[in-house]
Amino acid sequence: MSRDAIARRADGRAAAAGRRVAARVSLGAGSLLLVAIVTTVLGGSPPLAAQYVPLALSVVVLGLPHGAVDHLVVPRARGDPVTRRSLAFVGGLYLLLGSAYAAGWFLAPVAAFVLFILVTLVHWGQGDVYALLAFVGASHLETRASRLLALVVRGGLPMLVPLIAFPEQYAFVAGTLVGLFDPGAAAALEPAFARPVRTAVAIGFGSLVALSLGLGFGRAESDGRGPWLVDAAETVGLIVYFATVPPILAIGLYFCFWHSLRHILRTMLVDPVAGTALERGAIDTAIRRFARDAAPLTAGGLLVFVAIGLAVPRTPATVPDLLALYLVTIAVLTLPHVVVVTLLDRIQGVWTP
Numbered sequence: 001m002s003r004d005a006i007a008r009r010a011d012g013r014a015a016a017a018g019r020r021v022a023a024r025v026s027l028g029a030g031s032l033l034l035v036a037i038v039t040t041v042l043g044g045s046p047p048l049a050a051q052y053v054p055l056a057l058s059v060v061v062l063g064l065p066h067g068a069v070d071h072l073v074v075p076r077a078r079g080d081p082v083t084r085r086s087l088a089f090v091g092g093l094y095l096l097l098g099s100a101y102a103a104g105w106f107l108a109p110v111a112a113f114v115l116f117i118l119v120t121l122v123h124w125g126q127g128d129v130y131a132l133l134a135f136v137g138a139s140h141l142e143t144r145a146s147r148l149l150a151l152v153v154r155g156g157l158p159m160l161v162p163l164i165a166f167p168e169q170y171a172f173v174a175g176t177l178v179g180l181f182d183p184g185a186a187a188a189l190e191p192a193f194a195r196p197v198r199t200a201v202a203i204g205f206g207s208l209v210a211l212s213l214g215l216g217f218g219r220a221e222s223d224g225r226g227p228w229l230v231d232a233a234e235t236v237g238l239i240v241y242f243a244t245v246p247p248i249l250a251i252g253l254y255f256c257f258w259h260s261l262r263h264i265l266r267t268m269l270v271d272p273v274a275g276t277a278l279e280r281g282a283i284d285t286a287i288r289r290f291a292r293d294a295a296p297l298t299a300g301g302l303l304v305f306v307a308i309g310l311a312v313p314r315t316p317a318t319v320p321d322l323l324a325l326y327l328v329t330i331a332v333l334t335l336p337h338v339v340v341v342t343l344l345d346r347i348q349g350v351w352t353p
C-alpha cells in the first residue's frame with residue numbers, strides 16, 4: 001500500500017473515532033431531556049421562573065455560541081485557510097440577510113414570526129439529518145426524498161408538537177414577540193391556535209412521522225436495524241418530550257443540549273485542532289478550542305440583542321419581553337446561519353446521497 005493510501009486509511013479511522021465520540025456525547029446529552037420528562041410527569045410543571053433558565057443560559061452556553069463559529073466552518077470543512085475574503089463573505093451575509101429580516105420584523109411582525117417558525121423547522125430539521133447520517137450512520141435515509149421527509153419530521157417536532165400540546169403558552173410567546181413591534185397585531189395569529197387547526201396539524205404531522213419511520217424501517221437492512229432504532233427512539237422520545245414538558249423549558253433545553261450541541265460537535269469535527277482532540281477523547285481540549293473560537297462573535301450577538309432592544313418601539317422591561325427580544329435576535333441571526341449550514345451540508349454531501 002502506498003504511503004498516501006495508508007495515511008488516508010488512518011485518516012478515515014481517526015474521523016470515525018471522532019464521530020463515535022460525537023455520537024456518544026450527543027446521545028448522552030439527549031438523555032438529559034428524558035430527565036425533564038420524568039421530572040415533569042412525576043413532579044408537575046416546574047415554576048414558570050425556572051422554565052426560563054435554560055433559554056437564559058443559552059445566551060452564553062451552547063445556544064448563541066453554536067452559530068458564532070460560522071465565519072470559520074466553511075473554509076475548515078473545505079480544508080482551505082480562513083482568509084479575509086471568506087470572512088468578508090460571511091460578514092456580508094450576516095449584515096445583508098440579518099438587517100433585511102430585522103427590518104421585516106418592524107414592517108410585518110406577524111409574517112416575520114411565521115417565517116421564524118418555518119426557518120427554525122427547516123434549520124433544526126437539517127441539523128438532525130446531518131447528525132442522523134454522520135453520528136448514527138442512518139443508512140435507512142439513503143435517498144434525498146427520505147432525508148427531506150426526515151428534515152420535516154425532526155424540525156416539526158419542536159415547532160409543531162408544542163403547538164398541539166400547549167397552545168396557550170405558544171400563543172403567549174408568539175404574542176410577546178409580535179407585541180414588541182405592534183401590540184395590536186398578535187390577534188392575527190389567533191386562528192392558528194384554534195382546535196380544528198391543531199387537530200389538522202396533529203393528523204397531518206402524525207402521518208408524516210409514521211410515513212418517515214415506516215419507510216425507514218422498510219429500507220433498514222434486516223441485519224442492522226440499529227440506526228433506524230435510534231432514529232425511531234429519538235423521534236418518539238422527542239414527541240413525548242414536547243408533549244409533556246412546558247414549551248419555554250422544553251425548547252430552552254432542546255436548543256442547548258440537542259441542536260446546538262450537535263452542531264458544535266459538527267464544527268469540532270471539521271476543525272483540525274478540536275477534531276484531533278475529539279478523536280483522542282480529549283473533550284476538554286476540544287471545548288476550550290471551541291470556546292475561544294466562538295467567544296468574539298457570541299459577544300457580537302449580544303450587541304445585536306442590545307441594538308434591537310434599543311430600536312423596538314416599547315422598551316422591554318419584563319422577563320417575557322426580554323425572552324421575546326432574545327428570540328427576535330436569534331431569528332435575525334439564524335437566517336444567515338442557515339445559509340452557512342446549508343453550504344456546510346453541500347460540502348459534506350448531506351443532500352446528495
Ligand SMILES: CC1=C(/C=C/C(C)=C/C=C/C(C)=C/C=O)C(C)(C)CCC1
Pocket residue numbers: 116117119120123158159162169170173174247248251252255259327330331334
Ligand atoms: C421559545 C418558544 C417558542 C419558539 C422558539 C423558537 C422559534 C426558537 C428558535 C431558535 C432558533 C432558530 C435557534 C437557532 O438554532 C415557541 C415555539 C413559540 C413556543 C413557546 C416557546
Ligand SMILES: [Fe+2]
Pocket residue numbers: 066067123127259263337
Ligand atoms: Fe443552528
